[in-house]
Amino acid sequence: MKLTAETKVGIIVFLGIMILTYMSFQVGEFRVSKKTGKSINLIFDSVAGLSKDASVQVAGVEIGKVYDIGLKEGKAHVNVRIYADIDIDRKSKAYIRSAGLLGDKYIDIVLGNSGDYLGNGGTLVSPPESEDIGKLVGKLSSIADDFKEVSTALKNTLGGAEGEESIRRILENFRDLGITLNRMVDRNEERFTHIMKNIDELSGHLNQTLGAHREDIDQALTNARTASTSLKNIFRKVDEGQGTMGRLINEDDLSENLNQALVSANDVLGVKKKYRTFVSLRNEALVEANDSKGYISLQLLPRKDKFYLFELVSPEGTKGDLTETRTVSHITNRGTGAGSDFFPVDVTQTVEKEKTSDRLMYTAMFGRRFGQTSLRLGLEENTGGIGIDHTFFGKRVGLHFDLWDFEGENSFGGSAHAKIRADFNFLKYFYLHTGYDNFLNTEDSSLFYGAGITFNDEDIKDLFSLLPVSR
Amino acid sequence: MLRILEILGQLIMVFMEETGKVILLFGNSLRWGLRRPFYVRLVVRQMLEIGVNSIPVVLITATFTGMVLALQTHTGFQRFNAESLVGTVVALSMTRELGPVLTGLIVAGRAGSAIAAELGTMRVTEQIDALYTLATNPVKYLVVPRLVAGTLMLPVMTVLSDIVGIYGGFFVSVKVLDANRTIYLRRTWDFLQFSDIYSGLVKAAFFGLVISLIGCYKGFHTRGGAEGVGRATTGSVVVSSMMILISDYLLTAILF
Incomplete structure (x- = not known):
């Protein structure tokens, strides 16, 4: 059958209208209404x-x-x-x-x-x-931000040519230090033995302290282990791609996107905190008092002009306890007659007095720095105290003055405990110091000398980079 | 210097004159088209010529456009994990833009040129003059049926190309790119609104009118024998293609 023009046009137009009708029923809007x-x-x-x-x-x-x-x-x-x-x-x-x-x-x-x-x-x-996804995503991204910061810090510490360079540097430093130490030890063997003994004692005290809190420490370790077990479980799940976090981390595309977003967010916020930390160990041999003291100190610098100082001080008085003799007069009513009755009798009494208690002392001070000079205020060896520090010659020489224990409770003269100390950094990590301790109380005052080591967070970071890390 | 200005002025004058003539032709057709008798038979004939006979080429174009659109958007959307939206993009582009415009361009190339050639030949062989002697208005007899046919058929063909394009994209996505067919179809239809389809159809009707009007005008004003017919044909394709693209932008910007 030959189709006429009319039929063909009719078919096509009809087809068009049919399709239009179909589409109009398919599109969302019509169904809504x-x-x-x-x-x-x-x-x-x-x-x-x-x-x-x-x-x-x-x-x-x-x-x-x-x-x-x-x-x-x-x-x-x-x-x-x-x-x-x-x-x-x-x-x-x-x-x-x-x-x-x-x-x-x-x-x-x-x-x-x-x-x-x-x-x-x-x-x-x-x-x-x-709980909607908006909030969840918000939370997730803040968590991821934290993760990012930590991992970036780790990467910066451990990775790349810079890391290698710092390893090389620290090895060189160690070698130099070793050589110098050898020379020093050769020259001052006796003194070093003394210092080492002191440090030994300090660690003995530390051990004692730790021993006393054995149970607490055990408990803390158990807790830490439990926490790490659950953390491990969480990370295993994440690793296997379970849960939203897991998918987030394991789906490359998604995490890539997230990563990019975070990088830009980080750039915007510019979160770069410079929190510096110094750790030092030092020892003081008190010449006249025939005593020694050990110090572990931690200095935190959140800003350039502000710092916190925490110190653990080993007790004095571990050598040579002081014995005091006192004469006390008693009146007794024993005996009769002028010769014997109501006669005052002198009784000699021996009182033993330990110089200090056998516990560690704590120092926690807040400091402000003004150029080369800084002022400290806070707790010093368990009592209130103030201090002033000044550095010369590009921080190679430091002068420290401390005044604490204003009531004189722990010292014998009854005056405040004052101490002046000068230290000399002759190597990057090593310093010698000398000074006069407790000079306001003549009885207990003493010249002292000693040595110490100090290192900062950069050095700790360098030490970290010495650890073998698989990349 | 003066000469350049003179040429420039002349060009502008010619452009204005042509525009005026086109508008006048349109006015004449409106005037005559609304009067009896209506040549229904001639309209149907032109619908066959302009519309039905162009359908195979329109459908092939639309199918491949939809397919390539799916392929391309998939490549792009894959980069930000939005593959599920390929259907939406294909449906929106086909109905709002590519369906009407591509149909218009193809009809301009195929039917617009044919109109210009036919009327041009009639003009140079003085058949149009002969119509006057038969007391038949050539505008009513020749131009009106073509305008009506173009305006009516273009939307119909656009609907066909829309659906063929959408399902071409669907075919590529599901068979080649392994998209989920249910999700693809849901995304296609859920986000499509009726106004998208309807705006495409209004455009298509306008394009149909423009194509046949320009074809008729070029044919009607042919001068200079066979060579003139050739020039008229080429001119009609170029001008109507340009008009389609320009008016497409204007219509989209102003109306939708």
Whole structure:
């Protein structure tokens, strides 16, 4: 059969209209405007991101669509149409959730079981807070920020040519130090023996202290182990890609994107904290008092002009306890007659007095620096104290003056404990010092000398880079 | 210097004159088109010529456009994990933009040139003058059916190319790129609004009118024998293609 022109045109036009009709039924808009289904009102505190025609789901199955969103008395009223054949319990809870990271919002209804159902036009008030992906992503990114910071710091410490260079440098330094030490030891063998003995004693005290708190330490270690076990579990899960974090870390694309976002965020914030730390160990041999003291000190510098000083001081008085003899007069009424009765009798009494107690002393001070000079204030050897420091010749020589124990409780003369000390940094990590201790109390005052080592966080970092790290 | 200005002025004058003539032709067709008798048979004939006969080439173009669109957007969207939105992009581009414009361009090349050639030949062989002697208005007899046919058929063909393009993209995504067919279709239709389709159809109707109007104008004003017919044909394709692209932008910017 030959098709006429009219037929051909008719077929095509009809086809076009059919397709247009099909498309118009397929597109979302037409389906929304169908007013079929049960109408239910949901009241939320916030419907941020929810749009008309968003899906309403129960257990992940779509049962309806959002028909209208309005505002009444400061709350969001959402009218939804339920077209599935389902009854909504009055005790049901509605949440706004996001599908995927791109944030398609939908309403999730968790059905209740009171047996009392909402009719057409019923109202359901949602619980006040709903955990949504927006908040979760916010939290995650702040966590990831922290991770990032830590890992960047580690990478900077351990990786690359810079790391190698610092390893080489520290090895050289160690060699130099070794040579110098050897020479020094040769020359001052006796003195070093003395110093070493002192340090030995200090560590003995430390051991004692630790021993006394054995149980606490054990407990702390047990806790730490438990914590590390659970951490390990978490990381294993993350590694296997379980949970949101796991997927985040294991899906390369996603983590790449996140990484880029974080890098730019980091650039913007410019989080670069310069928190410097100095750790030092020193020893003082008190010549006249025939005594010695050991110090472990930690100095934190959050800013250039501000620092905190913490010190553990080994006790004095471990050598040569002081014995004091006192004469006390008693009046007794024993005996009779002028010669013997009511005669004052001198009784000699021996009182042993230990110079100090056998416990470690603590120093915790706050300091402000003004150029080469700094002032300290706080707790010094368990009592209130102040101090002033000054450095010369590019910090190679330091002069320190300390005044504490104003009541003189721990010293014999009853005056405050004053101490002046000069130190000389002749090597990067090594210094010698000398001074006069407790010079306000002549009885206890003493010249002292000693040596110490000091290192800062950079050195600790360098030490870290000595550890074998698989890259 | 003066000479350049003179040429420039002349060009502008010619352009204005041509524009005026086109508008006048359109006015005349409107005037005559609304009067009896209506040549329904001629309209149907032109619908066949302009529309139905162009359908195979329009469909092939639309299919491959949809396919390549899916391929390209997939490449781009893959970079930020939005592959699921390929369907949306293909559907939106086809209905709003590529369906009407590509159909218009192809019809301009195929049918617009044919109109110009046919009318041009009639003009140089003095058949149009002969129509006057038969007391038949050539505008009513020749131009009006073509304008009506073009305006009516272009939207129909656009609908066809829309659907073919969308399913071409669907085919590539699902069969070649391994997309989830349900999600693809859902993304295609969920984000598409009826206004997207309808705005494409309005554009298409306008393009149809422009193509046949320019074809008729070029043919009607042919001068200089066979060579003139050739020039008219080329001119009609160039001018109507340009008009389609320019008016496409303007219509999109102003109306939708």
